[in-house]
Amino acid sequence: MVGKVMIIVGGIFAPVGVILLVVCAALTINTVQFRASAVSTTGTVVDVRPRLNCSDGSCTTTYRPVVAYRTPDGAKIIFTSDSGTNSRPQVGSRVTVLFAENDPGHARLDSFTEFWLAPLITGLLGIVFTGIGAVLIITRLRRRSRDAWLDTHGTRISAEIVRVEQNRSVRINGVHPWRVIADWVDPASGGHATFTSGDLRHNPSDRITGRRTIEVLIDPADPGRRYRMLLESVGVIG
Missing domain, CATH: 2.40.50 (OB fold (Dihydrolipoamide Acetyltransferase, E2P))
Known part of the structure; x- marks a missing residue:
């Protein structure tokens, strides 16, 4: 019974892990390419957008800064950061912004959380899921091989x-x-x-x-x- 469960669970975990690793690779490549070609400038936090996150009966608030900056030709761009923090950003504070030269509206804060948190999480989960799935499947296959040898010898x-x-x-x-x-x-x-x-x-x-x-x-x-x-x-x- 447990052997069947091991194969089923391993057969689920391993593919999910591989998918997560592929997502991690795609996010990493996209980040590296964006950072290699992006233009750096200084922006200003002009507003803060709170978000209430509730889970298991407890709630926390994260804050996403709304940032304004100007392109080299003087155009004013305002965007909201994709990532939030537990501490409320100070309106008026200066931040480093990276934006695509051919698409100034595509901008991100130059921070670890903004660029690397998603690849890190998907990568770690991918390693864990793939590892668990592989161990379960290999263990079960080894047992099958052992049992086949015992049946014969x-x-x-x-x-x-x-x-x-x-x-x-x-x-x-x-x-x-x-x-x-x-x-x-x-x-x-x-x-x-x-x-x-x-x-x-x-x-x-x-x-x-x-x-x-x-x-x-x-x-x-x-x-x-x-x-x-x-x-x-x-x-x-x-």
Whole structure:
């Protein structure tokens, strides 16, 4: 069950992450190109536009400055900054403005927030989403590869069922999944191994009541790490 969830979640997170990285790249390229060709001048804050932002019952106010500046030919341009701050800008304060030479109305404040905040956020989110998605998918594919190897080359043994328990470290749709714990002692070496099944959606107790053992496929070279409990042999499906 968890394996399917890993593939589904990974299949969602990875593409979303890639899209965010593409957006980050596009924003970065646009910013670099704009800054390389923009004309710098000094503008004046002539007004402030507050914006109320509410989330989870709490509200904060951000302030976007309205800035006026003049182009080299004397034309007066007024624009509102795309980014806001928690502190109210002082009307009359001087700020640095960058504007497109062939389109003076396309102007932005020369600040980190104005130019780099959006690429930074989308880039970080893209890395996180892509990383989580890739880890989930790779982990699941490795498990599939391990299970395929065990199906072909593994040694079948019988392990003693110890208990059925809920995996308290995992919650899926608000419910802790179930798992089977079994022990085995290698009759040749006396070595001990504990096997834990994959997470199960339903309590398997009714399927294994009265059974003392469960079959497990192991890699004799590393039975403690490379194994697969054959729950399907007793009618338990994840």
